[in-house]
Amino acid sequence: MTLLPIVERCDNFSLDTTKEQLVPFHLSKDSTVPVGFLYPSIVQHLLDYNSAPDHWRPNAENNATADEPPFGVSSSRVYFSPSITTFQDRSALCKHLCEKWRDTGLFSDVIGGRLWRNELYPIYPLAMRDNTTEGAAFVMERVCCALFGFVTYGVHMTMYTEDGRIWVPRRAKTKQTWPGLLDNSVAGGIPYGLKPMESLIKECMEEASLPEEIAKNAKTVGCASYFYQTRTGWLQPEVEYVYDLCVPAPDVGSQYIPKPLDGEVESFELMTVEEVIQHMRSEEFKPNCAVVLLDFLIRHGHITPENEPNYIEILTRIHARFGFERYPNGVNTSSAE
Incomplete structure (x- = not known):
């Protein structure tokens, strides 16, 4: 069964196809x-x-x-x-x-x-x-x-163990947005004045109690981008700087076990790839976090052209360009026609 619906849940808007006036x-x-x-x-x-x-x-x-x-x-x-x-x-x-x-x-x-x-x-x-x-x-x-x-920007990190399991947090039920859903190991927006790695280091401590000496070992592995329309219709084109952090299993290095700190995360669970995909299919992940995990699974060879019929579409849609330059006079306006 294809994983394309996971992408469509997040990359759900296009200036090229919308009938709305913008x-x-x-x-x-x-x-x-x-x-x-x-x-x-x-x-x-x-x-x-x-x-x-x-x-x-x-x-x-x-x-x-x-x-x-x-x-x-x-x-x-x-x-x-x-x-x-x-x-x-x-x-x-x-x-x-x-x-x-x-x-x-x-x-x-x-x-x-x-x-x-x-x-x-x-x-x-x-x-x-x-x-x-x-x-x-x-x-x-x-x-x-x-x-x-x-367009807004964020940092998303997948923290995984040497045996291939992934640390997955559950968002606190008191979060303003997407309460109770599963998330990426560490994630957050990039505020003005901080570089992506500086934002990641800050989020690692705030969300997962991971000190800088651990967080700075995360590897920059690219970006994910998608055009999201909220459930109430607002437009959120987003770019996420993506990071991987490979750590020892919990029984080998306890200092690498993420722990909630600032109240935004309820708990962390170490999941197998199969468990992560199952939760993605059942829409238990925040939509953009599922996209970042798809990127991780592609890069690490878990999703391939042989097991995913929509491999090319998934790959291109999670690295989207928004097309702003094609609509200098708007979309479906009298001046755009």
Whole structure:
């Protein structure tokens, strides 16, 4: 039986096939590649924000056009106004906008209450290039990125023993998202200011009580990428930096046994490959974690062209490009036709 449905559960959206109307979000009026895509409802809320007397303004002393609306809105794009061109100004505007939406109860099912993380994610001009701290165009509160269809980034590590078993955590039932599901050995988003390995080392200690001297032995093995649409319709294109960490079996090296620390993980269990695949088929894993495990199983020879009829499609879809550059004027809009 094919494992393709595991991929389809996560890589479940395409700009090429959607029938939904999406307006591109650009850094400027003249840019050629969008950084995100907006539903018309979000565009309307941005227009409302533009007309609000308390919308954010750049320093008027340094900018003659400080009183113009912060967002440019046309039939083919939304963009930062010509007065907002720096990392600091874009970030300050997004902070003010998102906090206003949160405080007034807009999109409470996405950004309200405990869902708000107080964690800033970097947004890059090009999703697959210059993904460094210096290359970021601005930052935005983590949970708000899905409202704009921005690409976000994370680190996912598979910790496995020398005899081929995999350490699998169960997410705490109190987690804001995907409570109680199975996860990758260690995983987390990359906040602004941290490099991927720095994020992984931080997550290893916070989630699994693994000190830096163990975590730094993880091997960088590539990336996984997919275009995910949430159950409520928001767009979450994501890129995960993928790591492997081979450790001794528990009876050989007890210091390599992961243990919950920060309350995000309920427990860890050492599973065979067969058990992992069974849990993946029964949808017990968080969808993107199942994709990272598929990548692991392919690289380690457990999934092959001989035992998986959809091997090529699985392989290509878990290393997807999002296609932003093909839709500078939007998707299913009058300007895109």
